[in-house]
Amino acid sequence: MKRENAMRVTARCLSSAASFVILVLPNVVLPAMGQTSAQAPSNAKAASKPVAKNWVAPRTADGHPDLEGTWSNATNKPIDRPKELGSKEFYTEQEFAEVSKTWYLGERNAKPEAHYDFAQFGMDGMQANFASNLRTSIVTGPEGRIPPFTAEGQKRNSERAAKAKGHEFDGAQNRGLMERCLVYGQLEGPPMLPPMYNNNMEIVQAPGWVAILNEMYHDTRLIPVDRSASPRPHIDAGIRQWRGDSRGRWEGDTLVVETTNFTDKTPFFGSSQNLRVTERFTRTGPQTIVYQFTVEDPATWTKPWSGELVMGPAQGDIYEFACHEGNYGLANNLSGARAVEKEAAEGKAEQGSKR
Amino acid sequence: MPSDVRRSFPLSIRSRVRALAQIPALGLYLLGIQSLGAQTPTAKDAPHFARTADGKPDLNGIWQALNSANWNIEGHAAHAGPILELGAIGATPAGVGVVEGGKIPYLPEAAAQRTKNFADRLKLDPEVKCYLPGVPRATYMPYPFQIVQSQNRILISYEYAGAARLINMGKPTKAPDNFWMGWSNGRWEGDTLVVDVTNQNDQTWFDRAGNFHSDALHVVERYTPISPDALLYEATMEDPKTFSQPWKISMPLYRHLEKNAQLLEFKCVEFVEELMYGHLRKKTGP
Numbered sequence: 164m165k166r167e168n169a170m171r172v173t174a175r176c177l178s179s180a181a182s183f184v185i186l187v188l189p190n191v192v193l194p195a196m197g198q199t200s201a202q203a204p205s206n207a208k209a210a211s212k213p214v215a216k217n218w219v220a221p222r223t224a225d226g227h228p229d230l231e232g233t234w235s236n237a238t239n240k241p242i243d244r245p246k247e248l249g250s251k252e253f254y255t256e257q258e259f260a261e262v263s264k265t266w267y268l269g270e271r272n273a274k275p276e277a278h279y280d281f282a283q284f285g286m287d288g289m290q291a292n293f294a295s296n297l298r299t300s301i302v303t304g305p306e307g308r309i310p311p312f313t314a315e316g317q318k319r320n321s322e323r324a325a326k327a328k329g330h331e332f333d334g335a336q337n338r339g340l341m342e343r344c345l346v347y348g349q350l351e352g353p354p355m356l357p358p359m360y361n362n363n364m365e366i367v368q369a370p371g372w373v374a375i376l377n378e379m380y381h382d383t384r385l386i387p388v389d390r391s392a393s394p395r396p397h398i399d400a401g402i403r404q405w406r407g408d409s410r411g412r413w414e415g416d417t418l419v420v421e422t423t424n425f426t427d428k429t430p431f432f433g434s435s436q437n438l439r440v441t442e443r444f445t446r447t448g449p450q451t452i453v454y455q456f457t458v459e460d461p462a463t464w465t466k467p468w469s470g471e472l473v474m475g476p477a478q479g480d481i482y483e484f485a486c487h488e489g490n491y492g493l494a495n496n497l498s499g500a501r502a503v504e505k506e507a508a509e510g511k512a513e514q515g516s517k518r
Numbered sequence: 519m520p521s522d523v524r525r526s527f528p529l530s531i532r533s534r535v536r537a538l539a540q541i542p543a544l545g546l547y548l549l550g551i552q553s554l555g556a557q558t559p560t561a562k563d564a565p566h567f568a569r570t571a572d573g574k575p576d577l578n579g580i581w582q583a584l585n586s587a588n589w590n591i592e593g594h595a596a597h598a599g600p601i602l603e604l605g606a607i608g609a610t611p612a613g614v615g616v617v618e619g620g621k622i623p624y625l626p627e628a629a630a631q632r633t634k635n636f637a638d639r640l641k642l643d644p645e646v647k648c649y650l651p652g653v654p655r656a657t658y659m660p661y662p663f664q665i666v667q668s669q670n671r672i673l674i675s676y677e678y679a680g681a682a683r684l685i686n687m688g689k690p691t692k693a694p695d696n697f698w699m700g701w702s703n704g705r706w707e708g709d710t711l712v713v714d715v716t717n718q719n720d721q722t723w724f725d726r727a728g729n730f731h732s733d734a735l736h737v738v739e740r741y742t743p744i745s746p747d748a749l750l751y752e753a754t755m756e757d758p759k760t761f762s763q764p765w766k767i768s769m770p771l772y773r774h775l776e777k778n779a780q781l782l783e784f785k786c787v788e789f790v791e792e793l794m795y796g797h798l799r800k801k802t803g804p
Contacts, residue, residue, distance in 0.1 A: 482695075
């Protein structure tokens with residue numbers, strides 16, 4: 164636990180760490196992590212049956228289930244189910260224990276020439292004590308995979324990629340959202356998927372509000388939770404936000420949060436600005452919140468899709484993740500690109516003069 | 519009410535409320551409230567203020583300062599801004615100041631540094647670069663902030679740059695490092711939330727006028743309800759590397775009463791990228 168804390172603090176203080184990671188990792192953190200992963204989580208077994216019998220969720224002063232605490236959504240699941248598992252939605256307890264043993268993110272990525280061991284630098288989410296279920300993927304349902312793009316979604320994403328190609332280092336705006344310290348790529352959400360490390364969030368509940376402070380990147384979701392007959396409408400459709408505009412309500416003991424008003428710059432696995440996210444938070448035990456989400460975006464996917472994670476208690480506190488304040492990585496990437504261009508130009512000029 | 523509030527700043531909360539209670543109509547109102555029997559013994563300190571289920575002042579809400587402290591916490595006349603093209607938009611609004619006694623007690627060297635900071639503020643003010651603002655500056659920037667208070671937790675979320683602070687209300691904890699927004703341990707003193715803020719770094723300023731501190735800064739904040747929709751905010755600064763003695767600022771914070779009030783995103787990182795990294799942009803053309 165101490166080690167984990169120390170590592171998190173280090174990551175935060177070496178504020179270029181996030182940018183560094185982005186250099187090392189492609190933008191497909193989750194699927195990559197799912198196929199590797201680490202040691203068997205110590206509380207995974209206990210949490211694998213999230214609904215405890217006869218357990219009654221603690222209540223806040225205004226009578227709603229108490230979701231408060233410092234939670235982690237670290238997981239050992241890939242977002243898409245590995246193809247070889249077909250329609251197998253759940254592992255047995257025994258299979259899960261076996262599979263967990265083979266997951267390790269550390270050594271696999273440690274190469275002597277560019278030493279960057281995920282375990283050593285605390286980037287291995289699997290090092291954290293994490294809650295789990297027996298699912299074979301985050302995406303639920305018989306397919307267990309993000310559905311294919313619609314023609315429109317395919318076209319938009321291909322065009323976006325084509326436009327970006329060859330200009331990756333032109334300027335700050337051409338770099339990834341993580342490297343720019345804007346939002347944690349497509350993982351910060353909503354829906355909130357585990358970033359590679361610092362998979363932590365603090366939930367605070369006040370009458371009429373639920374606040375979720377995500378450690379990555381010190382961003383707070385302030386969710387009005389409807390208490391009256393006339394729900395607070397979403398903000399004007401013309402106001403677009405990186406993390407959208409969320410409205411909450413209680414359905415029995417489940418907090419349901421609907422989010423709209425996303426920007427067209429927040430591509431969640433290729434989504435459009437018309438993305439609509441529904442999240443469901445259910446406290447199912449002293450150490451578990453079951454987190455379910457559904458994403459709808461007919462401009463992007465052929466059908467809505469859903470996912471599920473189990474959140475467990477985080478180790479230690481939430482710390483400040485000041486990413487932009489020390490973003491040497493972004494500046495260094497750009498100046499490196501300029502240096503390479505200069506060298507290439509000088510090389511050409513030299514070759515020219517030799518002729 | 520605002521004039522009462524202003525007049526009563528130098529008084530203690532208790533004596534000010536006593537003064538208010540002498541206004542007959544208000545006095546009757548207070549009696550009415552007390553006869554409901556729902557008040558705690560300290561309720562007379564802030565008779566109108568909402569309370570949580572456990573009897574603490576309910577600080578939940580969206581708050582904002584209404585002053586020009588973010589331009590200069592000391593009293594100042596209006597003056598032109600540093601960017602010619604911005605004209606009146608970029609000018610500094612005047613302010614009577616929020617520093618008790620008027621002047622910040624700088625050590626001589628620090629006073630000279632402040633003057634340099636002001637002269638070079640476009641380059642040096644961390645706000646220009648969208649950096650986290652530190653405490654107390656976050657409180658009186660021209661953006662709202664929201665206090666989310668439950669029985670065991672207090673979170674302050676600021677619109678500017680998505681800055682956030684978790685106030686530890688349990689046993690005081692020690693910071694493992696320095697942070698832009700510092701390390702906050704809170705406690706209740708009667709109806710006042712007192713927050714002890716340590717471990718800020720030396721990168722943040724108090725305002726756009728170059729008022730600054732070192733990493734030895736120790737801030738004690740006090741949030742006291744003074745009406746249903748206003749808090750008195752006080753902050754005492756101690757930093758022996760920069761100041762000859764502790765000094766204090768105070769100001770009211772006002773509740774946003776709009777029915778649809780909510781914090782929106784001010785993710786200013788995007789707005790400063792060209793300023794900060796534009797010189798590294800690939801040159802097109804000759």
